[in-house]
Amino acid sequence: MVNSRDPKSTIAAVQHPTVGEAGKTGTWRTFRPVIDENKCILVTSPKARCHTCWMFCPEGNISKTRPPRVNYDYCKGCGICAQSCPHDAIAMRKEEDEP
Amino acid sequence: MTSGGKQEAEDASRPVPPARETLILTGNHAASFAVKAARVQVISAYPITPQSPVVEKLSEFVEDGELKARMIRVESEQSAMASLISASTTGTRVFTATSSHGLSYMHEQLAWAAGTRLPVVMCIVTRAIGAPWSVWPDHQDAVSERDTGWIQIFCEDNQEIYDTVLEAYKIAEDERVYLPVAVCYDGYILSHTLMPVELMSQAEVDKFLPPFKSHLMLAMSMDDPVGVNPVTVPEPREGFPAYMELRHRMQKALEGAAAVMEEVEAEFAKVSGRHHGGAVRSYRLDDAEVALVGMGSCSSQAKVAIDDLRAAGIKAGVLTVRLFRPFPKRQIREVLKGKKVVAVFDRDVAYGLEGALCAETKASLYGIPDPPYVHGFIVGIGGRDFTTENAIEGTRLAVERSRNREIHDETTWLNLMEGE
Incomplete structure (x- = not known):
């Protein structure tokens, strides 16, 4: 019996999605997204709903919290969150400029 | 069978x-x-x-x-x-x-x-x-x-x-x-x-x-989903097969x-109630000394030539290769061993070598004692007719060249325009 979860009998490659399956991809980053809590509507307006950055992050590296937090271990710095933020609350800063 | x-x-x-x-x-x-x-x-x-x-x-x-x-x-x-x-x-x-x-x-x-x-x-x-x-x-x-x-x-x-x-x-x-x-x-x-x-x-x-x-299907569970075909690294990981094992x-x-x-x-x-022969199909090969080999339309045309070839004293039959991949090496070896001449008609070219079926037929026969003489022909490319006459002409040429076991590195094409 072929079972893709059994290493002896599997005939195709399958992967169980886990955090860091491809290593710490945060090292690839040139620019890092920095969330300005004074502009993020989730902070400035406690009843507001947004989480657009969380929705758009292709790597699932932004938490659905108030304010949202970026996981810099895996964030590749693509900048999609900064582009998608309707309140201009995310800035892309060059890695060496700030810690 | x-x-x-x-x-x-x-x-x-x-x-x-x-x-x-x-x-x-x-x-x-x-x-x-x-x-x-x-x-x-x-x-x-x-x-x-x-x-x-x-x-x-x-x-x-x-x-x-x-x-x-x-x-x-x-x-x-x-x-x-x-x-x-x-x-x-x-x-x-x-x-x-x-x-x-x-x-x-x-x-x-x-x-x-x-x-x-x-x-x-x-x-x-x-x-x-x-x-x-x-x-x-x-x-x-x-x-x-x-x-x-x-x-x-x-x-x-x-x-x-x-x-x-x-x-x-x-x-x-x-x-x-x-x-x-x-x-x-x-x-x-x-x-x-x-x-x-x-x-x-x-x-x-x-x-x-x-x-x-x-x-x-076992992997496709909504409760415990998996990704199919991720990047596999060169070496096995956590006991799971890598690219080379798969x-x-x-x-x-x-x-x-x-x-x-x-x-x-x-x-x-x-x-x-119908049986098409499995990987290969034989036509009047049991008592044959010469085998014509082809796939699809090539073998149909070759079959038409058998009566004429036998009337002319060439004891011929046809081997139809149904299964081209995986190439049925064992079946071909079993059917062709003991034949004197094998003429392979390819409606394709493994460009730079010869007809693909011919090259692979030769490879299948490698190492058997007293192997048949194998000669390939390129026929019927781009809709050109592959006629019964072509099948007879090719078989005669293969039989003739087999007498001195001539080796021809260049391909032989049949039914080309005159002067080509």
Whole structure:
């Protein structure tokens, strides 16, 4: 019996999605997204709903919290969150400029 | 059973169940009727001559409600195969058909279907590959895809197309195989020629071909989802096979597929009363000293030459290679050992070498004691006729050159224009 979860009998490659399956991809980053809590509507307006950055992050590296937090271990710095933020609350800063 | 024509099948005398009907069908429509009988669930295709009528007929069946399948209209052959790969992963029985440049355009996805071990079934209505532009038949398109991991079966008449499509699903979905199958037949020569085709009853087909279960169904759980085909690193990880192990498993499955095909044929013969020979089919080879070897239309034409060759004192017979991938080395060795001369007629060129079938026939015979003299011929490229006279001319030349066991590194082409 072929079972893709059994290493002896599997005939195709399958992967169980886990955090860091491809290593710490945060090292690839040139620019890092920095969330300005004074502009993020989730902070400035406690009843507001947004989480657009969380929705758009292709790597699932932004938490659905108030304010949202970026996981810099895996964030590749693509900048999609900064582009998608309707309140201009995310800035892309060059890695060496700030810690 | 590797020899004996379908007319010699053991069960040919059994009574035909009343639910069967015989229709006069083109090769393309024979394929469509088989796909309908197989209860295919997803069909995705892009039109190309001479394949288009296969899918046109299927779309009529779907439109009329005779076949409960989803037709996906795609913008290219690449997308056709990509959509079938996704559908097949979830345990859906799928079908497509294509020809020539459409097949070339699918090339990358062919490798993905095989590497994911999905039992996709496709008809390749074989046709020349440009340049220059040609819409006429030869085997170049299918032969050019031989290294993608697909099983390839070549047919010689419309009944064989109908039967082979049904067998193809059974072979592809066998747990020992789990590989895609291409059912190949000559453009126009079969695709647009009408012949009587006996259709099986739906009950017979349902019994022969139970619903398909994907090997990935266990993985496709909504509660514990997985990604299929992630990047595999060169070395095994956490005990799981890496690229090299998975490719090794694919090759092992191909190596065993010829035996599975012969089992499936035997089972099909019990239901249908027809047997097409398994991996290879012999015609008047038992007492022959000379074997003419070909696939599809080449072997049909070679058979017509046998009476004339025998009248002229050349004891000849024909070996039809049905299964081109995996190449049936053992079966070919068994049938051709003891023959004096083998003339291989290729409707394709492994450019820079010689005809693909010839090169592989030679390789299959390597190492046997007192091997036959093998001579290849390139015939019928781009729709040029391959005539009975050509088959006789080639066989005579092979017999003549065999006397001194002449080695010819250059290829021999038949029926070229004068002075070429």
